Amino acid sequence: MELLLFDGFNGLIQGAFYALMALGLSLIISLNSVINFAHGGFMVVGAYLAFTLAPYIGFWPALFAGPILAGILGILVERTLVRSMYGRSDPIYSLLLTFGFALIIEDVVRTIWGAQGVPFEIPAALGSPVSTTYFFLTGYRLFVIAAIGLATIALFAFLRLSRFGIRIRAGILDLETVSALGVNVYLLRSVNFAIGTLLAGFAGVLAAGVLQLAPTMGDDVIMATFVAVVVGGIGSLFGSVLGGLLIGLAAGITTAYYPAASDVVIYVIMAVVLIVRPRGLLGQEGLFE
Amino acid sequence: MSATVLKIENVHTYYGKSHILHGVSMEVAEGEIVTLLGRNGAGKTTTLRSLSGLTPAREGRIEILGHDTTRWPAYKIARLGVGYVPEGRRIFPNLTVLENLAVPMTRPGYWSVDRVLELFPNLRERRDSWGRQLSGGEQEMLAIARALLVNPKLLLLDEPSQGLAPLLVHEVFRVVASMREQGISILLVEQNARFGLEVADRVYVLNDGQMIHSGPAQELAKDEVRVRALAGAGASEA
Numbered sequence: 001m002e003l004l005l006f007d008g009f010n011g012l013i014q015g016a017f018y019a020l021m022a023l024g025l026s027l028i029i030s031l032n033s034v035i036n037f038a039h040g041g042f043m044v045v046g047a048y049l050a051f052t053l054a055p056y057i058g059f060w061p062a063l064f065a066g067p068i069l070a071g072i073l074g075i076l077v078e079r080t081l082v083r084s085m086y087g088r089s090d091p092i093y094s095l096l097l098t099f100g101f102a103l104i105i106e107d108v109v110r111t112i113w114g115a116q117g118v119p120f121e122i123p124a125a126l127g128s129p130v131s132t133t134y135f136f137l138t139g140y141r142l143f144v145i146a147a148i149g150l151a152t153i154a155l156f157a158f159l160r161l162s163r164f165g166i167r168i169r170a171g172i173l174d175l176e177t178v179s180a181l182g183v184n185v186y187l188l189r190s191v192n193f194a195i196g197t198l199l200a201g202f203a204g205v206l207a208a209g210v211l212q213l214a215p216t217m218g219d220d221v222i223m224a225t226f227v228a229v230v231v232g233g234i235g236s237l238f239g240s241v242l243g244g245l246l247i248g249l250a251a252g253i254t255t256a257y258y259p260a261a262s263d264v265v266i267y268v269i270m271a272v273v274l275i276v277r278p279r280g281l282l283g284q285e286g287l288f289e
Numbered sequence: 290m291s292a293t294v295l296k297i298e299n300v301h302t303y304y305g306k307s308h309i310l311h312g313v314s315m316e317v318a319e320g321e322i323v324t325l326l327g328r329n330g331a332g333k334t335t336t337l338r339s340l341s342g343l344t345p346a347r348e349g350r351i352e353i354l355g356h357d358t359t360r361w362p363a364y365k366i367a368r369l370g371v372g373y374v375p376e377g378r379r380i381f382p383n384l385t386v387l388e389n390l391a392v393p394m395t396r397p398g399y400w401s402v403d404r405v406l407e408l409f410p411n412l413r414e415r416r417d418s419w420g421r422q423l424s425g426g427e428q429e430m431l432a433i434a435r436a437l438l439v440n441p442k443l444l445l446l447d448e449p450s451q452g453l454a455p456l457l458v459h460e461v462f463r464v465v466a467s468m469r470e471q472g473i474s475i476l477l478v479e480q481n482a483r484f485g486l487e488v489a490d491r492v493y494v495l496n497d498g499q500m501i502h503s504g505p506a507q508e509l510a511k512d513e514v515r516v517r518a519l520a521g522a523g524a525s526e527a
């Protein structure tokens with residue numbers, strides 16, 4: 001029972017990461033119409049930048065600085081590379097472009113910070129277990145869940161309450177009409193891409209404290225992130241959250257009973273969902289319903 | 290002689306390789322209501338899409354409020370003071386009525402969310418309903434309200450009466466006519482020729498991407514046979 005709790009909790013944390021990554025990826029797929037294979041790369045960049053800055057500015061400021069820098073990098077990439085993909089109906093171009101960019105990020109990170117994994121220091125107050133029975137419930141792990149929960153709520157509040165967020169939701173279904181109403185859709189797409197990469201950077205910093213930093217840490221997450229988006233339903237942000245949590249939990253629980261299958265189970269779930277409900281759990285219902 | 294709000298000269302527009310508009314020219318003067326008639330597929334929507342920058346003209350020249358907007362992106366044209374009510378309304382189904390009204394970039398001017406809700410009391414009652422829950426009439430009102438929030442000097446309306454019950458057509462008619470008092474110039478695309486000719490000062494008729502008629506609306510309104518010949522069989526039915 002304790003093992004199941006342990007693996008289940010691990011799965012929940014894993015799922016929370018997938019959900020956060022999937023949210024950003026889903027925003028980018030929906031509004032920028034780009035399948036961003038470099039999403040894992042932005043996660044890595046956010047994590048390493050926070051790692052580099054933390055000794056100078058401290059953990060807490062670095063927790064925000066890393067993601068913000070990942071967001072700024074996102075704007076630069078959108079303006080220079082991704083923008084040239086708009087209007088091309090064949091997704092293969094954006095796929096190749098972002099895939100190439102993901103490889104470049106990985107190599108640059110390896111060149112600057114080395115191929116070896118490095119530990120990311122977290123504040124001592126967060127490091128210790130909060131309970132002796134449930135040794136796996138460290139303060140940091142609870143903090144990660146709370147932080148991801150808050151980030152998710154903040155994103156939904158932004159999309160629901162701010163004018164900019166409302167325009168993003170409108171643009172997801174009909175960008176052309178948004179532009180005909182005087183909204184600078186180029187800016188809208190840039191900022192949206194930046195929000196997506198910022199969320200990836202935030203996931204990266206949080207993940208660095210659970211595991212350790214490695215140039216390949218994005219690779220392990222990106223496939224699961226895509227699975228989460230597909231399972232939840234492309235175009236539905238709630239779906240991305242649901243899909244992420246679902247596959248994370250499923251992988252965790254599978255680990256408790258049959259560890260060898262824990263990597264495969266998420267693809268099995270995806271296959272089943274695609275057969276039973278091709279549009280994904282919440283796909284095409286639009287947002288917020 | 291009042292100022293020209295819109296002037297298009299010899300416009301050619303394509304969708305990919307298909308050549309749709311073959312040298313279209315027309316004008317709208319300040320405070321004028323101009324109706325554009327034509328059969329299905331004549332190129333009426335394409336003309337409005339060229340004007341609003343959604344499908345830019347490949348050749349020719351479009352001048353709006355004294356600016357050469359031929360190559361401008363759609364959002365800049367809207368900000369110049371062009372309101373667009375697209376064919377099929379294009380309400381955002383995943384947004385509430387109030388959220389739909391939050392999308393446009395509001396230029397300073399008479400129209401505000403409060404004012405458009407005054408103009409369309411139905412929308413005020415339904416302000417928290419999702420766009421997709423609205424009836425056709427409510428969607429049309431919302432599309433007009435949304436375009437008015439741009440505080441347009443020129444309003445482009447693409448078949449606002451389409452699919453509406455006669456009573457609602459009348460309501461749209463009333464609103465369009467009242468825009469004239471606001472000094473808003475209107476370019477109206479209509480299948481419903483009776484409605485289109487009744488409100489308009491002047492009329493153009495498009496066929497196969499070319500203008501085949503232009504003149505005072507009164508003149509054509511009297512000649513139903515001519516309307517039928519120019520704009521198709523369905524055009525004269527109200």
Ligand SMILES: Nc1ncnc2c1ncn2[C@@H]1O[C@H](COP(=O)(O)OP(=O)(O)OP(=O)(O)O)[C@@H](O)[C@H]1O
Nearest residue numbers: 304307309327328329330331332333334335336480
């Ligand atoms: N996106 C598109 N791609 C290719 N061809 C198109 C596209 N949209 C319209 N067309 C073609 O362009 C021509 C003009 O279409 P348009 O929509 O401008 O006509 P319309 O006069 O508005 O007709 P309706 O009264 O049916 O709305 C038609 O032959 C149509 O098939």
Ligand SMILES: [Mg+2]
Nearest residue numbers: 333334335376
């Ligand atoms: Mg049309």
